[in-house]
Amino acid sequence: MAADAAPGTAVRFEPNLMRRKLAGTIFLGLCLLAVGALLLTLVVLLWDILSRGLPWLDAQFLTGAPSRRTERAGVLPALVGTIEIAVLVALITFPVGVAAAIYLEEYAKDNRLNRLLRTNIANLAGVPSIVYGIFGLALFVRGLGLGSTLIAGALTLSLLILPVLIIASMEALRAVPRAQREAAFALGASRWQVVRGSVLPAAAPGILTGIILAMARAIGETAPLILVGAVTFVTFLPNPVASGYTVLPIQIFQWAGDPRSDFQSLAAAAITVLLVLMVVLNGLAILIRARLSRHLAW
Amino acid sequence: MEKEPPVTLTSPTRAPNGSQSPGVPIRITASSDARRPSAPASSDASESATTIRLEGISCWYGGFRAIRDVSLDVERRRITALIGPSGCGKSTLLRTMNRMNELVPSFRLEGRVTFDGTDIYGRAVDPVVVRRRVGMVFQKPNPFPKSIYDNVAFGPRVNGFKGNLDELVERSLRRAALWDEVKDKVRESGLSLSGGQQQRLCIARTIATEPEVILMDEPCSALDPRATLQIEELMAELSRDYTIVIVTHNMQQAARASDTTIFMTMADDRAGYIVERGPTLRIFTNPEQRLTEDYVSGRFG
Numbered sequence: 068m069a070a071d072a073a074p075g076t077a078v079r080f081e082p083n084l085m086r087r088k089l090a091g092t093i094f095l096g097l098c099l100l101a102v103g104a105l106l107l108t109l110v111v112l113l114w115d116i117l118s119r120g121l122p123w124l125d126a127q128f129l130t131g132a133p134s135r136r137t138e139r140a141g142v143l144p145a146l147v148g149t150i151e152i153a154v155l156v157a158l159i160t161f162p163v164g165v166a167a168a169i170y171l172e173e174y175a176k177d178n179r180l181n182r183l184l185r186t187n188i189a190n191l192a193g194v195p196s197i198v199y200g201i202f203g204l205a206l207f208v209r210g211l212g213l214g215s216t217l218i219a220g221a222l223t224l225s226l227l228i229l230p231v232l233i234i235a236s237m238e239a240l241r242a243v244p245r246a247q248r249e250a251a252f253a254l255g256a257s258r259w260q261v262v263r264g265s266v267l268p269a270a271a272p273g274i275l276t277g278i279i280l281a282m283a284r285a286i287g288e289t290a291p292l293i294l295v296g297a298v299t300f301v302t303f304l305p306n307p308v309a310s311g312y313t314v315l316p317i318q319i320f321q322w323a324g325d326p327r328s329d330f331q332s333l334a335a336a337a338i339t340v341l342l343v344l345m346v347v348l349n350g351l352a353i354l355i356r357a358r359l360s361r362h363l364a365w
Numbered sequence: 366m367e368k369e370p371p372v373t374l375t376s377p378t379r380a381p382n383g384s385q386s387p388g389v390p391i392r393i394t395a396s397s398d399a400r401r402p403s404a405p406a407s408s409d410a411s412e413s414a415t416t417i418r419l420e421g422i423s424c425w426y427g428g429f430r431a432i433r434d435v436s437l438d439v440e441r442r443r444i445t446a447l448i449g450p451s452g453c454g455k456s457t458l459l460r461t462m463n464r465m466n467e468l469v470p471s472f473r474l475e476g477r478v479t480f481d482g483t484d485i486y487g488r489a490v491d492p493v494v495v496r497r498r499v500g501m502v503f504q505k506p507n508p509f510p511k512s513i514y515d516n517v518a519f520g521p522r523v524n525g526f527k528g529n530l531d532e533l534v535e536r537s538l539r540r541a542a543l544w545d546e547v548k549d550k551v552r553e554s555g556l557s558l559s560g561g562q563q564q565r566l567c568i569a570r571t572i573a574t575e576p577e578v579i580l581m582d583e584p585c586s587a588l589d590p591r592a593t594l595q596i597e598e599l600m601a602e603l604s605r606d607y608t609i610v611i612v613t614h615n616m617q618q619a620a621r622a623s624d625t626t627i628f629m630t631m632a633d634d635r636a637g638y639i640v641e642r643g644p645t646l647r648i649f650t651n652p653e654q655r656l657t658e659d660y661v662s663g664r665f666g
Binding site: 176177247250251253254260264265268269 | 463465468470493494496497498500501503505507508509510511519520522523524567570571574
């Protein structure tokens with residue numbers, strides 16, 4: 068007692084180990100509960116989709132076009148539309164998004180205008196996707212006269228995910244330690260050489276994560292595409308600049324809205340295809356990221 | 366150079382375990398003089414003894430004045446140590462010598478910094494050129510997340526090196542006393558090395574751009590005593606060809622490893638200034654100023 072407390076004071080430490088450990092246990096329990104709820108939802112969802120969709124998933128489904136007769140219906144036009152849109156969106160957003168992030172993070176001075184710019188980009192990320200659809204309709208479909216083509220859809224989706232990509236890339240650039248920039252500057256590198264040779268390689272895995280998240284969002288998006296004129300019944304492969312097109316989420320939307328149970332099973336099968344596509348895409352990105360971050364560790 | 370009194374000699378190579386246990390009085394190494402038995406640097410008539418010269422330097426970060434009216438000369442192919450309490454502006458002063466401070470947006474400098482007579486803040490001078498000739502090693506080892514080879518090759522590459530890169534990388538790594546440890550794994554990540562090896566890699570990286578001056582900002586503060594000793598030996602070796610300015614918190618290090626010591630402290634408004642400068646031996650054994658004496662004897666700071 069006397070050894071623990073300074074003379075003339077009461078006991079100064081109350082270890083209370085039991086209570087501290089209990090608090091830790093409760094917290095851990097809550098975390099497990101959250102994970103459990105998520106897992107349960109996922110399993111039920113997957114089970115529901117797979118049990119209904121898998122029986123319909125065959126070569127005919129993957130290579131066929133939508134049809135009124137369910138046994139002949141397929142998702143090929145939607146699958147190709149989704150892949151084409153994904154590639155286009157990636158080609159548009161990657162250079163624009165990363166360049167904007169590099170400018171804002173590495174070049175722009177910290178003044179009022181640039182702070183306003185940053186805040187606005189963050190706000191854009193929260194704008195409902197339907198608003199991008201309206202904007203895309205006005206600008207790309209009507210204004211630029213692109214019509215209801217796949218390219219107009221890709222441009223609209225690009226606008227939608229650019230803020231997300233820019234913010235994620237800025238975060239990745241900001242996470243590169245200042246010491247890395249200084250090391251390059253101290254060797255006589257110009258600003259661009261510092262960015263190109265030191266900062267970008269170090270930020271690449273983080274930027275890639277941003278791209279994965281953004282692409283996943285673009286691929287799963289439905290509402291803005293409906294506005295810019297993606298159609299629901301396409302039996303041909305889309306021509307990006309001339310024809311109508313559809314994508315998987317819209318095909319799913321159409322089939323799922325049909326009261327006949329066979330069509331709902333078709334929707335489940337299409338969801339399965341979309342899920343597999345996402346998993347493949349994410350897996351690919353994780354592989355690339357692992358390669359890029361081989362050397363990274365600080 | 367003045368005649369120095371005999372002192373206990375502990376050359377770094379012969380130090381028993383590379384570290385000074387606390388409580389042992391500072392021992393002065395004379396190794397720096399041993400390696401240049403008769404050499405006032407000014408004896409070489411072809412070049413002046415001064416490389417970098419600061420004249421009336423004051424620095425501000427925004428409204429805060431970090432350095433007040435500092436002037437000093439850095440002697441060629443010598444090791445100059447900057448010592449002083451935390452926050453007295455040693456690093457800031459060091460960074461004025463290769464224009465690294467400019468990367469801090471609110472930084473402002475007054476005064477003149479010349480390198481071999483040229484004003485390095487002159488209108489016609491590009492900081493990129495200054496930094497290639499005045500290299501810098503940082504407090505925390507900061508290799509790039511690249512291979513050992515690419516770390517060393519970075520500087521030569523960005524500066525348009527046209528010679529044999531393999532040969533330059535090997536020579537730089539040898540010069541930094543790292544080659545034997547890494548020659549079989551130059552393609553592995555620089556971050557796979559130990560802290561001391563990483564710092565020698567950073568020195569090799571600096572040497573590879575063939576600078577004339579190497580600035581070292583507390584290069585050993587993140588290293589263990591053994592690695593510290595290796596860096597100090599390396600510095601002694603490098604000072605035959607390079608001018609070295611080192612900021613250090615470790616007074617034994619300044620005493621062991623430098624030729625000239627500059628003691629800085631800060632005024633009441635926290636602006637740093639130079640209290641005293643002189644041959645290291647004199648600063649540590651016979652300081653003129655009371656403040657210096659208090660600091661080097663460990664009574665404050």
